Amino acid sequence: MIAVIADKRHQQAGELVTAALIRSVGSGLVATAAVGNEPIILTIGDIQLGSRPRSKRVHFGALPPELWRLLGACEARPLEGRGFPAPPAEANNASESHFAVRYGLPALLLGGREWRRPFARYDFADEWNNLGYGAIVDAASPWGLGEPALVAEQFELAAITDERGQRLSSYAALLQVGDEALLWFNRPVGPIDSFEWRLVENFLSSFGSPNLPIVPVISEIPAGYDMLVCARLDCDEDIESARALWASYDAMHVPLSLSIHTALLDGGAVPALLLEASERPGAVLAHSATHPPNWGGNRRQAEVEASRSADVLERATGRRPTYAVSPFHQTPGYAIEGLVAAGFDGCIGGSISGDPSFTMARSGVPAGAPDGFVGVTGQCMLHGDCLLANDPILRYRQAFELALQSASPFLYLDHPFSVRYRYGWASEGQRIQAHRHLIEHISRRARRPLFVSAGQAMDFVLQRTATTVRAKGGGYKVEAASGLDLEVSVEYGGKRHRLAGSLDL
Numbered sequence: 001m002i003a004v005i006a007d008k009r010h011q012q013a014g015e016l017v018t019a020a021l022i023r024s025v026g027s028g029l030v031a032t033a034a035v036g037n038e039p040i041i042l043t044i045g046d047i048q049l050g051s052r053p054r055s056k057r058v059h060f061g062a063l064p065p066e067l068w069r070l071l072g073a074c075e076a077r078p079l080e081g082r083g084f085p086a087p088p089a090e091a092n093n094a095s096e097s098h099f100a101v102r103y104g105l106p107a108l109l110l111g112g113r114e115w116r117r118p119f120a121r122y123d124f125a126d127e128w129n130n131l132g133y134g135a136i137v138d139a140a141s142p143w144g145l146g147e148p149a150l151v152a153e154q155f156e157l158a159a160i161t162d163e164r165g166q167r168l169s170s171y172a173a174l175l176q177v178g179d180e181a182l183l184w185f186n187r188p189v190g191p192i193d194s195f196e197w198r199l200v201e202n203f204l205s206s207f208g209s210p211n212l213p214i215v216p217v218i219s220e221i222p223a224g225y226d227m228l229v230c231a232r233l234d235c236d237e238d239i240e241s242a243r244a245l246w247a248s249y250d251a252m253h254v255p256l257s258l259s260i261h262t263a264l265l266d267g268g269a270v271p272a273l274l275l276e277a278s279e280r281p282g283a284v285l286a287h288s289a290t291h292p293p294n295w296g297g298n299r300r301q302a303e304v305e306a307s308r309s310a311d312v313l314e315r316a317t318g319r320r321p322t323y324a325v326s327p328f329h330q331t332p333g334y335a336i337e338g339l340v341a342a343g344f345d346g347c348i349g350g351s352i353s354g355d356p357s358f359t360m361a362r363s364g365v366p367a368g369a370p371d372g373f374v375g376v377t378g379q380c381m382l383h384g385d386c387l388l389a390n391d392p393i394l395r396y397r398q399a400f401e402l403a404l405q406s407a408s409p410f411l412y413l414d415h416p417f418s419v420r421y422r423y424g425w426a427s428e429g430q431r432i433q434a435h436r437h438l439i440e441h442i443s444r445r446a447r448r449p450l451f452v453s454a455g456q457a458m459d460f461v462l463q464r465t466a467t468t469v470r471a472k473g474g475g476y477k478v479e480a481a482s483g484l485d486l487e488v489s490v491e492y493g494g495k496r497h498r499l500a501g502s503l504d505l
């Protein structure tokens, strides 16, 4: 079992972290208070455990005095607010904050790399971060920092650096003493909104085995593959104009999905491409009725938007969608309630400028959402105005690399041209070439990538979320949900196990 304990000031962080843990290890192993002698404990805020022995501990937020001593920490200067935000990105250029999290070689102990994560970064305006993570903010918030502190360098996994690369504070540390190990992140929610969450998973599922306790982690990558890839077009202003790109994906034997802003169907005629796509499994998703910011601003409006778009798509194609893509990827909590009320099973959303709780390192049930509704974050937008001059798809290769290193699915999106707007692409030919180069790169770089439609990706998230894990004897019993199209894989002790029916670990 993993017990999560948050102090009174960090109840919200506690709920967010609990939901994130459940997305990785399932609900059966996570308790929200210490009930006995849990071998793994995750603390948030000023929690002191005293002399009670724990085999593994993860701590998020400012260091309590006992950990301050253990890590040989000393005070660091407060961080200036101007280092936190990133300016809006200019066309064909990314922007980033002065402050960044920089990992050193010790991150390799947990399967990491010498990663660098700016506190904020954008590839388009001040809206999208194609590398996928959320923002570390300058506020007393779960998404802010704990307190600046410099730990003894031999324990440091990551430092906070300024624009010159100077070390200002520690951000993450790893300590092993005898049969106990500690992993610390200097933020109340830790890295739940970033690829760095992989370090927590590896700490839980393999670090120190067999001397230290480990738990199974349910992988986001289906058994037999090393990557899951999903390409999508959000049809905001046109559908049929996607025909050329659709045909180029067909030629590569890669599925392409369409999410439909259903006001486009108001004229009555159903585009042939939509009918064709609706014959492919999982290739059509809803994308609201009027494409409003934040699903219309309240729960009721979100429900109306979701229901109406499902009705229109069902009339047009004969199939009722059960998955949606959030307009602008904005997915506040009330929108999830509206989607659930309208009969949806999940949605894709999340961006660095949207509701931070929907920018999730792992897909699954968002904090506060009912069981059975799943969310997927994928904010990689392949647009002409995000290409770089010298190496056009460099950022996309980097985004893919982070997904590969953190065992995360790689989702990306584009938009069909409209009369008004071409999303920075010079021509359809340039666009098709960029998409093709990215797919060729993925096919070379991954050993066995699986390309799926957006609906198939969501189906797999639902299946994966229905996997049950419980403690049994000295180990675990893992059971798959029935009726699986793809098999789930489980990481345990540094190995991936195929889950066919049930598995004893």
Ligand SMILES: [Zn+2]
Residues within 6 Å of the ligand: 234, 235, 236, 287, 291, 326, 327, 328
């Ligand atoms: Zn849209």
